[in-house]
Amino acid sequence: MHSAPDLLLDATGVAKHYGAVVALRSASLAVRPGEVHALMGANGAGKSTLVKVLTGGVRPDGGTILVRGKPFAARSPAEARRGGIVSVYQEPALIPDIDVRSNLRLTQSPIEATRHWLAELGLPDLDLTDLVRDLPLATLRIIDLARALAIEPDILMLDEMTAALPANLTEHVLEVIARQKGTDRSVIFISHRLIEIAAVCDRATVLREGQTVGVVDVSHGSENRIVALMLGDMVRDLPARVADVASASPRPADAVPRISARSLSAGTKLADVSFDLHQGEVLGVVALEGQGQDELFDILSGSERPGGGELLVDGTAVSFRHPADAIRAGLVYVPADRAEALLMQRSVRENIALPFTTRFGAWGPIDVGGERRKVDKAIATLQIDTRAAAEVRRLSGGNQQKVTIARWVAGGVRTMLCFDPTRGIDIGTKQQIYQLLRDLASEGAAVLLYTSELKEIQLACDRAIVIFGGRIVAEIDVADADEATLLRAAYDLRPEELMPEDVASAAVAVEADHPSLVGPT
Amino acid sequence: MTRTAGTARSADAPRSPLLSGSAWRRIIRDRPLIPLVILLVVLVAVLELAKPGIVNGNWAATTMRTAIPLAILAACQTLAMLTGGIDLSVGAVASMAAFLMATQATGQGAVVAIAIALVACAFAGVVNGVAIGVFKVHPLIMTLGMSLVVLGLMSVYQLAMVQSGTLVPDPIQWLGSGISFGFVPNSLVVFVPIAILIVIGLRRSGYGRLLFAVGDNPIAARLSGTRVWQVLVALYVMSAILAAIAGILIAGLLNTATVSLVEQSVLPSVAAAVIGGTSIIGGRGGYAGTIVGALILTVLTTLLTVLEMPEAVRQVLFGAIIVAVAAAYTRVTGES
Amino acid sequence: MSAGIGMVPGARARSGDTAGAWARRNVWTLGLIGLLLAFLALTKVIQPNYGAPGIQGLAISILPIAFAAVAQAIVVISGGIDLSVGSMMALASVTSAVLMKDQGDVIGVAVVVGVLLLGATVGAINGGLVVATKVPDIVVTLAMSFVWAGTALLILNTPGGGAAPWLMAIISGPLGSPWLPKALIVLAVVVAVVWLPLRRSTMGLALYAVGSSRLAAFRSGIAVGRTKIIAYALTGFFSAMGGLALTASGGVGAPVPGSYTLQSVAAIVLGGVSLAGGRGGVLGPIIAVIVLALVRIDLTFLGVDPNLSTAIQGVILIGVVMFGSLVAMRKVRA
Structure with a gap:
């Protein structure tokens, strides 16, 4: 140079x-x-x-x-x-x-x-x-x-x-x-x-x-x-569909949903949210920043109690007072912030095995062999690089995020709540995470995925719900969930209205001397 | 997909494994016991040089006899520090156990007296644990306040019991100060099971894992389903009971019991845990190192006594050693 | 002095509205002042002839611990904690008593200045070690508490030495009105001259900044290490003031630290200083010291066993902190 x-x-x-x-x-x-x-x-x-x-x-x-x-x-x-x-x-x-x-x-x-x-x-x-x-x-x-x-x-x-x-x-x-x-x-x-x-x-x-x-x-x-x-040497087409979503196994019409939210509300942020999450599907959640999605995930993961409404798991009403209650009901949570999820000074093994010993009944001696088998299997499933496994803080961001997911995969997932799991990690690892979510769904798990990157919806989800101002304003099938549609829905705009993004990108596009990629102009 | 994984892996991972240049660092970080034991041996050698012939079976027994109560008090600190806490009430609680036991023993007999002492201490532990775990009071403040409360209540109790006097039961004296076969302190009978339970429990029990987890990242522990308050209540109850055992052993060792018998051991108990390699911010450490730390402090005290150093010098040296050792740990573990 | 000390820096009272904002941000200090008045009234009720002499005695007796509380408050605001405050007080006390014994006024003044410099230096050593070794503050200062206490014992094995008469006179008796004890004025003047200007300076903002968020402070261009060392030096300085107050009130040097360290921690917590750093002032801790002393006095008047008052002090400490964390939890939930 x-x-x-x-x-x-x-x-x-x-x-x-x-x-x-x-x-x-x-x-x-x-x-x-x-x-x-x-x-x-x-x-x-x-x-x-x-x-x-x-x-x-x-x-x-x-x-x-x-x-x-x-x-x-x-x-x-x-x-x-x-x-x-x-x-x-x-x-x-x-x-x-x-x-x-x-x-x-x-x-x-x-x-x-x-x-x-x-x-x-x-x-x-x-x-x-x-x-x-x-x-x-x-x-x-x-x-x-x-x-x-x-x-x-x-x-x-x-x-x-x-x-x-x-x-x-x-x-x-x-x-x-x-x-x-x-x-x-x-x-x-x-x-x-x-x-x-x-x-x-x-x-x-x-x-x-x-x-x-x-x-x-x-x-x-x-x-x-x-x-x-x-x-590097891997040249890939970025927006490749991870799996053929359309061919995902059809579910029987009378199946009881894994999660049924009925008019959930919380404080001023979450007004009225109802949806069903079924076995075998990845349901995307789309929202601009601060539309109530944080509160929704806090409620589902047991971190916060709803102000109103009802939550049914497998058709039974539940009331979570602690994340442990949600976990017992099969709802496990992957937060966006890895610093919230990981024991940075502890090993990959201890991090993955953490949920095994949280119950009062499991405070006693650890079954070392059984634990190793489960942990090793999860490490293999997620292809975690274990060269720096003695302390999680020495892993890269992508590997750390895999550990937070492996923790739940190791114990067998029934319902996974992922809040922006790919925030700030590289494309290769993102791709692996989408694939994993698809695999989990095809094995019968249910996945709720909030993502701030709209592109991910089409890559990993079967359908998406859009939250705006604490309410669900749209439900979109994956076939129609292109970025422009999702963004419009996220703003709660009707198709004919001009989006603020369009104005901005048009302005920027003139400066940058090339067409905008943000949305249709 | 496998090709993707391979690429991601090479891009993600640290570029090369840790090399031999930092081997000593790794030893201190991963096997802190080795340098600690070396330090202990060096101190013993210096002691033998300072006063030839002092190091013998009887010396070993008296050293262990003194170190054991300190090591048990330091266990309280180790466990609390693993969760990012500290227990400054061990001195007051241990003294309470000793004093309750000694005053009750005059009328009730040894067994009932010990039971009363243990129950009272466990109660103090419950209060500590609930305040820290449920009401989120800072452990330093809570245990400090608790030691004021215990000390005050015991002083009042002392006035009430002035007639009955104190008695350290014979079995307790045997346990605290007795030496068998010329070189085995009887208090090992109590200490060995405790030490084994803690050392193994920290590594191989669910509860041990949770102590590390809560200290490393309480939010992560909670999100993974840990009810943090349960862990903390159990911890401070355990700490209080261990303190009670130490207090009773000290009463047996010194054949006396007062309301502030153990107070001057509080800071050394923290020191032993720190020297042993337990991080005061939580998430890192173990009990084996703490035991060696207690032995180091005890041998050092003997050495300074032999050298006829005034108490003042001992204090200065204690302080300097703690800073030096803690700095060494921080240097080797604080990278990244 | 009373207006400024407990204030959050930058929140100057510019208008009625900002005064309201000031009040909202200093609820804790205002509550303490209310508590103080309530306890004064209560004392008067319990002991109707409690008056000016009582106040004077109170002022002298709280002076050392009040300085210790100020010392602790400064270091805790800047994100540290100093468990060697009591030891530094002992060191300052014996040094001053040994050097001052049977000496003239001029030398006495020189000794006072020298001891204050010594305190600042000793504090700076604490801070320097914290910064250089990166060992948690609590460990370093715990260890240094041994070092300074040992040094104090080396200087003076048992209470002894002496205090210059003028030093003893400066804190005893009233000034003007019998209700205005000199000890309180000394406290106010020292705090007003040293702490107030500093707190309003960029240096003072830096102290709060480092305690509030080390990373943000570093990225805001603050020399974090230097700021911490200065905070510790100030703590050493005020600890030395406390030590001098011990010498002045007792007339001799006291080589054993006593429980000043722990009392100072208790006082700052009651005084509204957050142990997490960045929040609080020095007015709150000083009032807390006075309130705690009044509690003790009232209990004595009521004929309660003085031993029990130790326990009650502990209960108050725990109770107030629990109350504080309950309020905080409520707020988070709302």
């Missing part, structure tokens, strides 16, 4: 080892002024380490980093900031126990400029005296971004900026990012969402196994090339 003098950021040969584990072998990243540059890679490819190196969180073992031609070596985010690089992390860098204004003061951010960007990003009325801990996550991410924009950094790094954002805020964010083009500053955009990459980015640098394996000019159809680079 040649280094041009007009580069804003020019990192070459960046390496980082953790003990004997190589996180970055030789990563390069060249960013021109005024471009929006995507940084891509499967889980464990070294993206987050590279981000940490550039923002002073981690000191590299080797390589050179030039910013506007000058050597750059930050030892802390503060130093990186003085050097012109600011990052917006997935977890907002805001102090929970002080108010927004004090947070701005602490980081010496100009208040008026921050207010301006807050307005641009769709939060004009934010009260700066609100305590950070009282604000929702999406708002915090927007504040974090506005604060970063306000100090006009040379390079703005956005790590999965649109994750956890509702669609209307996503649209504002993408618009603002697109506006950075043509200035003398640039944006490094990290995302798993190819659609967004295609919509706002000029070029993409792809990392694999700690190395930069290619730089791609983003244009129509470049997604396949990016995916190919991410996967």
Whole structure:
């Protein structure tokens, strides 16, 4: 890779080892002024380490980093900031126990400029005296971004900026990012969402196994090339159907559903939700952020009690007071956040075997042989890489997610509740998870799958229900569940109405000089 | 699909296995007992050098006799620390057991007296456990408050019992301070079953797994169906009963019982667990290391006494060793 | 002083509305003030001739533990905990008593300054070890409590030494009105001069920030390690104040730590400081110390066995914390 003098950021040969584990072998990243540059890679490819190196969180073992031609070596985010690089992390860098204004003061951010960007990003009325801990996550991410924009950094790094954002805020964010083009500053955009990459980015640098394996000019159809680079020698067609869903075994008409929800409600979030989940099917749940899906899964998994309505399992009314009650009824839960599900310092074996010993009656001696058989079988089923099995925290994100699923597969699944199980993991592992869910269903289990990636519905589900404002607003058969239809339904829009996404993507498309992939224009 | 799996695997996994350069790190991390035992042996060797001839069968027995109650108190800390808690009430509870036993023994006989002591301690444990497990009171605060309550109540009880006096029953004295065959402390009769139960129980029982699980990640434990409060109530009851046993052994060892008999052993009990490699944030540790930790502290005390160091120096050294050992553990386990 | 100390930083009272917001955020401190008034009234009811002399005695007796509570509050707000507060107090007490004995006023002043510097240094060592070793605060400071207590014993084996007369005079007796004990004024002045300006500074925000979220603080550009060391140094400083108060009130150096560490933890918890860090102030803990002292006094007046009052103190501690966590659970559910 040649280094041009007009580069804003020019990192070459960046390496980082953790003990004997190589996180970055030789990563390069060249960013021109005024471009929006995507940084891509499967889980464990070294993206987050590279981000940490550039923002002073981690000191590299080797390589050179030039910013506007000058050597750059930050030892802390503060130093990186003085050097012109600011990052917006997935977890907002805001102090929970002080108010927004004090947070701005602490980081010496100009208040008026921050207010301006807050307005641009769709939060004009934010009260700066609100305590950070009282604000929702999406708002915090927007504040974090506005604060970063306000100090006009040379390079703005956005790590999965649109994750956890509702669609209307996503649209504002993408618009603002697109506006950075043509200035003398640039944006490094990290995302798993190819659609967004295609919509706002000029070029993409792809990392694999700690190395930069290619730089791609983003244009129509470049997604396949990016995916190919991410996967290495495996070139695959991304939207391949995992299994022939249509041929899934037909169920007898008089079958009692595994789960029947009847007018479930909870607080202000969940108003009235009724649906049936049958044996042998994967039922998708589609919703924009915060439409009550969290509460629905909390109720079904026994974490929260419903405010009203009725829940039937195998035709019998149940009332869960604790996750243990749900598990006894055969409802097992895979949360999106692996940090919620795993014992990070314990072994893969202990993590998978955890549900075996939770009952009071199972506090006694462990049947070691039986446990090993079940655990080994689950490890084999999920193809978990056990080379770092002594501590789960040393596994990659994808392998960790497999462990959270294996835990339930090991004991025999009857009903699995998956809440965004593929969030933030690489495509290869996603594909394996879809396949596993299909296999479970074909063996007679019932699966409820909420996903924030609409594409997954057609890949893994038999049908989908759409929740909006705490109610089910549509039920869609998989044959009709293309992204555009699902998105319309998720907004509770009638077909003839214009969607906000369309407006945004049209605007972005002009800037990006290629057709939008978000929806039909 | 198999090809997919292969690719995903190579992309996902750490690039190379841990290499031999960090072998010693791995030993400390995975087999902390080895360096601990080496440290213990070194201390014994230094002791023998400082006062030739001191290390013999009788010395071993008296050392173990002193270390055993400390090791039992440290078991309370080990178990509590595995769940991310701590039990600062062990001193007050152990003293209560000793004092109740000694005062009741004058009128009721040894067996009833011990039963009363154990029941009272178990009750304190239930209260600790319910407050921590159900009402989510911070363990440090709860057990600290409990030790104030127990100490206060025992002081009042002491005034009421001033007439009856105290008596440490002979069997308890035999158990706490007796030595058989010249080198076997009788308290091993109590300690060996306890130690075996805890060491094996932590690895091979469902409850042991749950202690680690709750300490590592209480949310994950709950989502997997663990009723965390049950685990914690059982834990603090167990801790209180173990403390009671230690208190009774100490009463037997010293042939006395007061309301603050065991108070000065609280911090050493935490120290023994920390030296033994149990993490105070939870999820990591074991009891075998704790036992060696208690022995190390006991031998060190003897060594300093032999060297005629003032009590003050012992304290300074204790503190320095705990920081050093804990720092070493953190260095080897805190990567990633 | 009373307006500011317990306040969440940044929430200045700008208008009636923000004053309301301030009240909402400081319910705990306001409740404690109410409790304090109630207990004062109760004391007066139980013992009608309780008056100015009683208040003065109370003020002197709470001074060491009040400083210990302030010391503990600062480190806990910044996300740590210091179990060596009592030992540092003992160290400061014996050092001052040994150096001050039979010396003139000038040397006495120098000793006071020196001991405060010593306290800050000793605290900074605690903090430095926490930062450098990455061992949990509770373990490091527990271990260091042995070290400092041992050092105190090396300096002075039994209570002894002496206090400069002016030092003893500075905390005894009233100033102006007999209802205004000097000890309380000393406490207020020290806290107002050292803590208040600091808390309003960026450094003070950083203390709260590090306690509230280490990661967010680091990413906000705060030097986390340095901030923690400063917090521990402040804790050492206020512990040394507590030690000096011990020397001044007793007239001799006290080499044995006593139960100040645990009492300080109890006081900050009652005072509304979250053990998780980032929340609370120093006014709450000081009031909590006074309330606890009043409880003890009232029980004595009522003829209750002083031993039982230890138990009652424990019950109050547990009860208040349980109440607090019940309120918190309610809130989460609502």
